[in-house]
């Protein structure tokens with residue numbers, strides 16, 4: 001996927017996100033630039049740093065969604081962090097490095113899942129053998145049938161799921177001891193080492209357990225898959241994936257500027273957070289439990305509404321590291337209509353599919369959709385503008401009754417038209433106090 005052209009990337013993003021073309025273009029170019037960089041010779045490759053992006057736009061208009069979808073397209077490790085998190089009481093400068101450690105965790109999860117699925121068949125075969133061994137252990141003395149024929153017969157039954165509920169006794173790794181250690185700020189590294197220590201103590205213990213065949217198949221496949229994966233190789237991949245493909249989404253960056261409704265002390269700490277973030281964005285080395293990670297080529301996408309402050313209120317060094325500025329538009333009621341219907345797996349499509357599982361035939365008329373969009377827009381205007389997120393709460397409320405009745409009534413068929421929307425939502429939407437609570 002890495003080699004998609006910027007236009008192809010935008011086309012892919014178009015399938016999920018309505019409008020916001022400037023932001024889509026910027027992230028598409030940033031992604032393609034990574035591929036371009038990799039085509040260069042090593043010396044030049046080293047010099048080319050990512051052009052980080054600053055997305056400016058109100059809440060709920062697709063900023064995170066664009067970054068998240070981009071990461072998914074590129075199969076890149078992705079993490080979203082609220083910049084304001086680091087202004088909280090108890091914050092110490094080095095905490096910002098936890099962003100990279102968390103990104104490494106995300107990469108590990110992603111790559112481990114990939115590795116597990118690549119050895120899935122082998123692992124399942126091995127698990128099957130172990131289950132057959134356990135099943136046939138008592139049968140061995142009964143020499144009525146050739147052993148391999150019996151095994152074949154059982155294998156067939158096992159694959160057909162006929163033995164799923166039968167209980168067998170197996171030697172299994174003891175379940176992980178669920179040690180949760182609350183770490184004081186700045187001590188995350190030590191905590192994670194302790195946690196690992198506890199876990200490795202746990203994984204060395206084995207015990208005999210009686211479980212069903214279906215459950216055993218799951219546990220043993222997992223155990224066998226882990227045996228087939230080379231941990232060291234996986235760790236190396238994590239480092240490479242974070243360094244070369246990692247994407248960090250820094251939300252609420254506008255809230256760590258000096259401006260705003262703040263006292264002087266808060267101002268100092270906000271500028272302090274910017275200063276702490278700077279080395280990460282400029283390129284530094286962070287120690288993680290998988291090894292050292294250089295942040296030079298990680299793509300940072302910062303985002304904020306900038307209602308009370310301007311990008312020029314950020315410290316100059318950080319401004320310089322976010323050279324690409326894109327503005328995202330506030331969403332209109334016409335955009336809401338499109339968001340409700342056009343994206344792949346749109347909200348309406350999701351509800352139709354969910355209710356179909358209960359035999360409910362749900363459909364939306366054009367004027368019904370328009371009315372939902374109109375009301376969502378009005379509620380945003382009257383209360384707080386939360387962008388497209390309002391559509392989620394509106395639809396949930398709109399379909400509450402149907403969702404409740406589905407399952408207990410046969411062959412329900414519901415058409416959501418303008419009248420239906422008015423009936424369900426107008427009273428709440430027009431009452432400002434009520435909508436603050438319900439929508």
Ligand SMILES: Nc1ncnc2c1ncn2[C@@H]1O[C@H](COP(=O)(O)OP(=O)(O)OP(=O)(O)O)[C@@H](O)[C@H]1O
Pocket residue numbers: 016017018019020058059060061062063064065066251252303304339343387388389
């Ligand atoms: N332009 C859009 N097209 C389709 N869906 C959208 C669009 N904008 C927002 N949404 C939907 O609204 C929800 C919130 O959007 P998102 O998380 O991108 O907000 P945001 O702009 O990053 O806001 P914040 O700064 O508060 O995080 C998501 O579920 C997303 O799918």
